[in-house]
Amino acid sequence: MLDIQHVTKRFKNGVVAVADFSLTLKQGVLGLLGPNGAGKTTLMQMIATITLPTSGTILFHGEDICRSPDVLRRRLGYLPQDFGVYDNLTALEFLSYIAALKGVRNPRKIQELLEIVNLHTEAHRLAGTFSGGTKQRLGIAQALVNDPDIVIVDEPTAGLDPEERVRFRNILSDVGVGKLVILSTHIVSDIEAVATHIAVMNKGQLIASSSPEQLLQMTQGNVWEAIVPSEQFDVVRAQYKTSRAVRRPDGVHVRIVHHEQPLDNASHVEPDLEEAFIFAVNVEKSLHV
Amino acid sequence: MSESFQRIISIIRVETLFRFRRVTAVVTFLIVASAVYFIVPENSTGRTLIQIDHGRALYTSAAVALGTGMFCTLFLSLIGFYIVSNSLRRDILTRTGLVLAATPVTNAEYIVGKFFGNVLYLTAVMLVCMTSSMVMFLIRGEANLEPLTFLSIYSWLVIPTIAFCSAIAITFEAFPLLSGRFGDVLFFFVWATLLGSSAVFLDNGGQLNWLALMDIVGIVPIIGFLQDHFHTSSISIGSTSYDTAISPVVLNEIPLSGKLLGQRCSTLVLPLALLFMARLWFHRFNPTKVKFSVRQTKKNILTRVNLLLKPATRLLQPFARIGSAHSQQATLLNAVRTDVFTTLLLSPFAIIAIIVFAIISLSVDISALHSGVLPAIAIAIVIAVADIVTRDHVAGMMNLLFTAPHLKPKYILWKCISALIIVLCFTLIPLMRLYFEVPNAALSLLIGSMLITSAAVGLGMLAKSQKPFIAIFLMLLYITLNANDAPVFDFIGVYGKATPDIHFGYALISVLMIVGAHLKYKSELRT
Numbered sequence: 007m008l009d010i011q012h013v014t015k016r017f018k019n020g021v022v023a024v025a026d027f028s029l030t031l032k033q034g035v036l037g038l039l040g041p042n043g044a045g046k047t048t049l050m051q052m053i054a055t056i057t058l059p060t061s062g063t064i065l066f067h068g069e070d071i072c073r074s075p076d077v078l079r080r081r082l083g084y085l086p087q088d089f090g091v092y093d094n095l096t097a098l099e100f101l102s103y104i105a106a107l108k109g110v111r112n113p114r115k116i117q118e119l120l121e122i123v124n125l126h127t128e129a130h131r132l133a134g135t136f137s138g139g140t141k142q143r144l145g146i147a148q149a150l151v152n153d154p155d156i157v158i159v160d161e162p163t164a165g166l167d168p169e170e171r172v173r174f175r176n177i178l179s180d181v182g183v184g185k186l187v188i189l190s191t192h193i194v195s196d197i198e199a200v201a202t203h204i205a206v207m208n209k210g211q212l213i214a215s216s217s218p219e220q221l222l223q224m225t226q227g228n229v230w231e232a233i234v235p236s237e238q239f240d241v242v243r244a245q246y247k248t249s250r251a252v253r254r255p256d257g258v259h260v261r262i263v264h265h266e267q268p269l270d271n272a273s274h275v276e277p278d279l280e281e282a283f284i285f286a287v288n289v290e291k292s293l294h295v
Numbered sequence: 296m297s298e299s300f301q302r303i304i305s306i307i308r309v310e311t312l313f314r315f316r317r318v319t320a321v322v323t324f325l326i327v328a329s330a331v332y333f334i335v336p337e338n339s340t341g342r343t344l345i346q347i348d349h350g351r352a353l354y355t356s357a358a359v360a361l362g363t364g365m366f367c368t369l370f371l372s373l374i375g376f377y378i379v380s381n382s383l384r385r386d387i388l389t390r391t392g393l394v395l396a397a398t399p400v401t402n403a404e405y406i407v408g409k410f411f412g413n414v415l416y417l418t419a420v421m422l423v424c425m426t427s428s429m430v431m432f433l434i435r436g437e438a439n440l441e442p443l444t445f446l447s448i449y450s451w452l453v454i455p456t457i458a459f460c461s462a463i464a465i466t467f468e469a470f471p472l473l474s475g476r477f478g479d480v481l482f483f484f485v486w487a488t489l490l491g492s493s494a495v496f497l498d499n500g501g502q503l504n505w506l507a508l509m510d511i512v513g514i515v516p517i518i519g520f521l522q523d524h525f526h527t528s529s530i531s532i533g534s535t536s537y538d539t540a541i542s543p544v545v546l547n548e549i550p551l552s553g554k555l556l557g558q559r560c561s562t563l564v565l566p567l568a569l570l571f572m573a574r575l576w577f578h579r580f581n582p583t584k585v586k587f588s589v590r591q592t593k594k595n596i597l598t599r600v601n602l603l604l605k606p607a608t609r610l611l612q613p614f615a616r617i618g619s620a621h622s623q624q625a626t627l628l629n630a631v632r633t634d635v636f637t638t639l640l641l642s643p644f645a646i647i648a649i650i651v652f653a654i655i656s657l658s659v660d661i662s663a664l665h666s667g668v669l670p671a672i673a674i675a676i677v678i679a680v681a682d683i684v685t686r687d688h689v690a691g692m693m694n695l696l697f698t699a700p701h702l703k704p705k706y707i708l709w710k711c712i713s714a715l716i717i718v719l720c721f722t723l724i725p726l727m728r729l730y731f732e733v734p735n736a737a738l739s740l741l742i743g744s745m746l747i748t749s750a751a752v753g754l755g756m757l758a759k760s761q762k763p764f765i766a767i768f769l770m771l772l773y774i775t776l777n778a779n780d781a782p783v784f785d786f787i788g789v790y791g792k793a794t795p796d797i798h799f800g801y802a803l804i805s806v807l808m809i810v811g812a813h814l815k816y817k818s819e820l821r822t
Contacts, residue, residue: 056393056396057583080399085394088390090388092389094313094316095309095313103308104394106301107395109301109302
């Protein structure tokens with residue numbers, strides 16, 4: 007559906023935000039993971055036809071979207087990072103506005119979407135009075151209003167409370183059926199439950215691309231758990247990449263991502279996706295499947 | 296209905312909904328309506344709307360429509376720009392622009408939609424002005440009310456102005472170099488130049504040449520018609536005095552001639568050209584061209600100038616040490632000190648301007664200080680302090696500032712003192728020179744400094760935008776420079792003719808603006 011070929015984005019100040027990025031995507035939910043400044047947002051903006059790549063091509067069903075952006079724009083839903091709304095418009099008015107710009111003429115579709123994102127009871131409230139979570143639900147509704155083939159959501163859960171985050175993930179997972187959803191985040195738990203494919207970016211480069219299971223498998227044997235005396239914990243933390251630490255009566259139970267046994271009392275544990283992400287970014291340089 | 300047309304209509308609809316739901320719309324309408332009350336004076340007061348050959352024109356529908364229409368076109372040609380030049384910026388600040396950029400809406404559709412959104416809103420202002428004029432006519436008119444005469448004169452006179460203003464606002468916003476505070480100030484000079492070109496055109500005898508394209512306010516056809524009709528060049532429009540001994544002249548109609556229509560239609564060429572440029576320059580919210588994280592675009596000229604002048608902030612280092620021994624104490628004075636330094640650090644342009652103007656003020660003769668340096672200083676001050684309040688709101692700093700001692704209850708006082716210190720940095724040297732040579736002008740400048748300070752804080756607080764402050768002050772300055780026989784406008788001592796009443800009036804306005812800002816601030820705290 008979407009073929010990204012050798013895409014590079016170099017800014018005028020010489021900074022390379024995305025470097026020779028290639029990836030072919032099909033239906034499903036792609037979790038785009040990466041630390042802050044990895045180039046995720048720039049990549050998504052290029053896919054969303056908002057900015058052009060310096061070099062490389064992005065093909066949608068074989069059409070170069072850099073040359074014919076409208077081919078994709080008609081089939082695209084995009085929720086940018088820190089999405090805001092016009093304070094003086096109601097949810098219904100705002101959604102109708104975006105629907106009209108996308109060429110959607112069916113008012114029933116707007117009503118359906120408001121129900122899907124659970125905003126139907128607040129459709130006539132001014133969007134300026136909405137909480138962050140409610141605004142994001144309106145944001146996902148506007149992204150879906152044209153029944154897109156590709157949905158791009160950039161850091162959608164930043165600033166949301168845990169309940170809203172779960173709700174947002176569920177909506178995304180429900181509406182993403184039969185579409186390509188690209189979900190960018192640096193919060194691994196956001197994509198843990200919904201992603202069918204994961205791409206990890208660091209410093210503008212694609213450093214891992216696989217299914218979640220394969221990513222976990224590749225991390226197998228590289229995650230350790232050890233009990234460290236409290237007074238030594240800071241030293242261990244400075245020396246190794248730790249994924250989590252819990253203080254207990256017998257010391258600090260710490261999980262370490264490392265390619266060889268870090269401490270004498272360390273033993274293997276099953277990795278989770280967050281640890282796979284840490285492994286990909288910090289330890290392994292290339293994990294393509 | 297084609298898809299493209301539907302998209303344009305949607306953009307216009309949203310622009311209209313957004314603007315009409317804002318309190319500022321009501322405020323604008325009230326200001327226009329009350330201004331009409333003042334420019335159509337009661338004849339018994341010795342003042343009139345149109346003065347022809349020292350006599351007055353009878354208040355017929357044509358005369359009142361022409362006089363108030365002229366006010367409307369002048370008002371919209373300047374203030375209209377500041378009223379509507381925020382529609383692209385809104386899409387940047389809310390990041391809705393990114394969503395729009397990812398839709399099939401074309402650049403042309405977007406620009407045209409925004410343009411007509413501006414046109415619709417300014418037309419509403421025009422209709423308010425026209426309706427208020429008709430109401431004034433019912434009160435002070437001396438003939439039958441002819442609504443169609445009002446509608447006709449307002450249409451051919453004001454609509455080209457609205458088109459120009461709507462187009463140039465979009466063009467300035469679409470071009471990153473001209474967006475923001477620099478563009479706001481630059482527009483004032485563009486406007487003044489266009490008015491000047493109209494005057495040149497009039498001196499040429501109003502022949503249809505390239506200058507006709509620039510006559511955005513329609514002075515040429517109106518004055519030309521009145522000169523031809525009454526065979527005199529002594530014409531004045533706007534509340535003005537007249538000789539009561541002279542019988543009033545009658546203006547029953549203004550025939551819609553081909554020449555008149557041609558002149559007004561020719562001024563539509565400029566808006567069309569501007570729209571074309573806006574279409575070419577439009578950044579389509581490309582993050583490489585537009586910065587989304589702050590209120591200004593990356594390529595704004597003022598931002599670039601300030602970046603270039605950044606080394607000038609080193610000049611502040613010796614001053615930063617003054618009182619630093621006590622700077623650990625959380626006093627209001629320390630907060631003021633910090634705010635002043637922050638303002639200057641954010642705007643190195645102001646540091647250079649202060650030094651340059653101080654040197655010039657000491658070296659030029661006193662008449663040049665009056666007429667040349669003081670207006671230039673006023674413009675520099677407007678640029679330096681325009682955002683002293685609004686920057687805290689835009690950057691979302693208010694809650695953070697409130698955690699500092701004293702600032703929450705004394706926010707307005709804090710900002711007033713900071714702004715006054717910045718303003719005095721500019722005016723202190725001229726003030727001292729004037730004090731010894733023209734004390735009356737020195738007093739005007741001192742009160743003017745207070746007026747600018749209170750306006751920057753007051754209007755910034757009330758409107759949450761720096762545009763009203765910039766627009767009102769530049770317009771006042773323009774009027775001051777063009778009305779050398781009217782001491783009432785001499786708010787900074789350009790002529791040194793202000794009377795004690797005028798001094799008192801400006802001091803009172805300053806106090807009222809601070810009180811207004813404080814009340815608005817208190818009401819915001821309650822909600």
